[in-house]
Amino acid sequence: MNLEVKKFFAQSEYLDQMVLRPLSHIDQNWELIRGNDGYLAEEGNLSAHLINLIDVLASTEPPKKYHDNEDRLAEYLVSMGSKIQKEGRYWIGDDYGFVLQQASLAHQLNHEELIFSAAGRVMAAIKHKQRMFDEMEEGHQAMLAAILTILVFNYGTWIHGTHS
Template sequence: MTRKEKTSAFFKQSELFDYMVTRPLSHIVPNWELTWNLKENRVEPEEDSLAEEVNRLLDEISEVQPPKEYHANEDVLAEYVKSHLNWNIYKKGNRWESSDYEAIINQGSFGDEDQKNLILAAAGRIEAAIEHGQTNFDDMEYGHQKILAMVMASILYQRIDFSKILN
């Protein structure tokens, strides 16, 4: 199975993906519910939705080599938050302390050029889940699922063309 096929299979007909990834962006793009097209093996494009952006994101994730140490890519985002936004966060062992990790990822996304670290973190989290027998987004361990959802929502947010929405 190719990486693209594995990525598609991972998100195929997920019950939770749109709820956890596109719904938090529904104040910007109102049509958050996604429909999986079984024939095309992709999300069905719909008006006022992020479906096409989700398809592009899944393609992009499938094209990168998933890092074994995806936390290093997330650490880059946390370091940005610490140094550029002056958040009082610190790393204790392998965890960032003193703030909500999802908030760190979200705010760090603003300093991630072309969302490179976010893309690698997503690819790494997906690969790790599959290696642990969690072959679909809905099967992921909740804590990891929640972070992957935030990573993907942050990528989508950074790529929204607000000029089209505000007109």
């Protein structure tokens, strides 16, 4: 278990607001409860799923190029008829978070791509001396939050797969 990853998320002021609050229509009890060493899981709500996801990310070997994982998702969506296209390093034609969400919903295996992408984004932030979620560059923070929200929302489909 990578403690650096766990510390990256511990005691964040923004994590629950950015990841769980967008799902408040599903679970009105979306706020994380802070403990001495991180967060306390409340069984039966989305915060427990996020805490479990952080554990998964801490035990996942991050890819060297997390954008490759995201590109595979976007390419999968193109193969299904999406009109998005890549210009340089960027996908255009739709909101990038929406692209990742739609591609991940299209096929359960794509959740692994999101897990690897999230793990890679966390390690990239740490390498750039952004030691916690709240210190991330705003655009990267928003994208990581969107990926985590997708994974929390789809918790049941990926937790029972290879990361159970």
